[in-house]
Amino acid sequence: MNKYTVTAVGLVLTLGLVAGCGSSDGDDDSTAGPKGGSSADPTAAKPTGPAYSGPAIPGLVARPAWSLPPAHAIDLGDTLLFVKDAQGKYAIGQGYAWEPADGSVGTLHFTNDPEPATLEFRDVKTGQVRKILKVKTDRVAATTWHDGVRAVAVFAEATTESDGLSEEKTTTKVTVYGSDGTELGKATAEGDKFDVHEGYIIEQDGDASLKLTPIDGGAARKVTCTGQLAQCSFDSRTNEIDGGQAHAPLITGKYAFYVENASTYEDDPEQLVMTDLATGKKAWSTADVTPPAGVELDEDGKRTSGALRVLDVRDGRVLTAWGAGAFSPDTWVTATYDIASGKQVGGSSKYSYEDSPADTIDTEGSSVFTPDHTLAAAHTEQGTAVWQPADGKEVWAQKEGEKAMQPLRFSPNGILYGTTKDDFSPSVFLAVDGRTKKVLAKSLPEENIPLFSQPSGYGYISTQKGFFVFPAQG
Template sequence: MNRIRTTVALGLVLSAGMVTGCSAGAESDAKASGGEAGKGTQSSPAAPKGPAYKGKPVPGLAAQPAWSLAADEAGNCAGKASEKDSTQLDICTVGDAVIVTGYSDGQSGTRTFTARLLDAKSGTLRKKFDFALPADSGDSSSPTVALAQVGTWRDGSPALLIRNRLDTPADGLKKASTKTVLTMYAPSGEKLGSSTFDDDTHMSTPVKNGYLVEAGMADGAVFTPIGDGQPLTTEASHIDLDGAVGSGLGYTSQQDISFQPHAEWLTATDVRTGKDVWNTKDLTPPAAIAQQVTEDKATSARLMPFEGDTALLEWSSYGDTEAVMTLIDVKTGKRLTEGPTIDTNGTTDDDALAITPDGKTTVVQYGEGAVAWNTQTGKELWRQAADEVTITPNALPGNGILYAYLDGTAAALDARDKKLLLSGIEQMPQFTTNGYATIRTPDGLFSFAMQPI
């Protein structure tokens, strides 16, 4: 049986490159060996001046935006590189930059897809991508030609993925052909890597940590690096990879059921090599869990992502809902910190995790209520009371605020004691790695400087 608990970690500080100002346009002669479908030119536009913010002030953010874009200029944002569905264009930040996308109409029914990387602090342009689209045929099934998506590079740092479909019409004896160019950029606009593939199959293939991931339900997976490097075939299935943790290709986990004694040992496997690297049967559980071990009943464990190559390992006595959280080195299973107890509910639908940029404080929701704790000392800071609404953590950007959902309503709480500061936030802010946050409203997109409380 394979039980993998998945979480979303927000509010992390990740590396960002140096700031540049340039623009890129689509080229029709992408190299078959792998290349960027674009050409850069230098530009230094002034910071945009947009509409005033009319919403309620959000705790932890400046009262007025540093800059803004009107709705028609802001257009949409970007999607997720790790997901096939390209219809959700609601990710507006990537590292210390803001990403906006849109379309413009040209002559004879032609259109242009544009993606812009903007400096989160000033709104100035870092890099622009323009892709000419085919004339509108009126066919709703026309293929997608260009996409902008947010993901991560091989070191875990934020990155922008541009997918570009290139169609070459038939010419003389040559048949018509299609290629797909996938290029990843740092938030600075610097190109990280680019690859070209035949046909258009990879316009929707998930990309995780700089790798194109083709995974079957049980037939293993192929990881193809964007840029340099050779494809790697592993035995990990689509189900195995859903909960992979760690940088690069990461580590996956499997539950090994035992009936003598009753236990659910957890085996961690290196996705790259397919080798088992550690098993909870060989690890020492927290003292509170060890005391419950008998000849007939041992332990259960679940592995959840944290950041980098650290992970959360949840220990419990077999069949019990009370568990103890630990922070481990996922490469070895070595315990780094023992955290507080939590009461799990056995489901993963409402799992959530938020971490401060320094990694020292986290708020988790893995069952019956949220718990905040210090990841260096293991000390519990606070926990949700039984008579309180469900607190689902969203972000801990380091300004003293926990941004969370209270039974689905966006809210801001004091991160130190969960005191409610504001409920009913119009839209949850999205945070950059350099102290800014974006908010989208019907009036446009606004970038605010963060402020400590």
């Protein structure tokens, strides 16, 4: 899986979408205060956008708190970031490749060359403008700062033409802003073939290594996958390191992952190693823990499958998914481990995941989670199964004879949105109670499946009629 990554990277780079395309280069300004940007008037009225006339959305109140004309936004937690082009039109963020797997906006604004644009930081609950920045940019994209803090990256690419003897040279400036519009850091990189994640510029450094350069200064770190035929790349759709059959978050909090024995079985299957991001010292490894019950072992006690994933790291624990066996390529066993002791915490969940040729990302062995990670939903051969990551206990699962639902995302209050499809028929979008399996809505328009902003729990949708933000339902 994810061999699509190699082909897709080439395509996307050709389109200039993965390429970091620039920063404001010191041209930030504000229409809400002094030059350099300032907070907008806190007494300003909330925006008066279009009225909502769509269906009720389970998990959200009936009427939106505020709205705007058609637009998309980058979710920064307590604010939503909107971009206006030089003509004053809101960016809608559609048509860009390489978008995040969770359905959120990755690249919100893209032009071929740096052009003036306006960044609006709006309060997620009221819609009031907190800050306005005027920048010159050719791409505005969602990113994260250190420890997963949501942020926005503003790029500006510049090319120095050849003088007839020298080579043409491209440099890219990137500036990262926090949810309040404060500049967190800026850097300049050669070329345009890099990603920005967790406050680092991430570049391919040979087939088996990734170079991580801190945007706010400091020494670069290299992450290298080992193995005779090792391939190691970064998938910006999932923010994972791709080492062949093994996948994990490249950076998660104070840790970084690499793959041992990547892309070749040799005498041992692939392993995932978690290291201290600052020092490179090993903190945890799948090689040092016992695979959960249900994982097939050979006569030497080694796994017969090299398929392996780390799904999450939080609160001193690692959530993993293991390939069940060499002849069960779509069956995975999920288990949680304590980082300090290496011992498994709670039980495990075993599912045969849906193997869809249309899926080029990572549903195999993966699940979607509630924001607090108390529930997870897996896309299995029978449809959706809901389980508890803490102890591996199944809450409910679809059975043969039901319309198989593919889970899309959870609301903060446990509503699960998903899609079903009959042969030769359009997909049907629905909402169910994540704990009871009760169907709450069975035919929602696709554009009315909300995204959710944390920690407020507010949901938002972008339709052809407008951008609407709703409080969570009591």
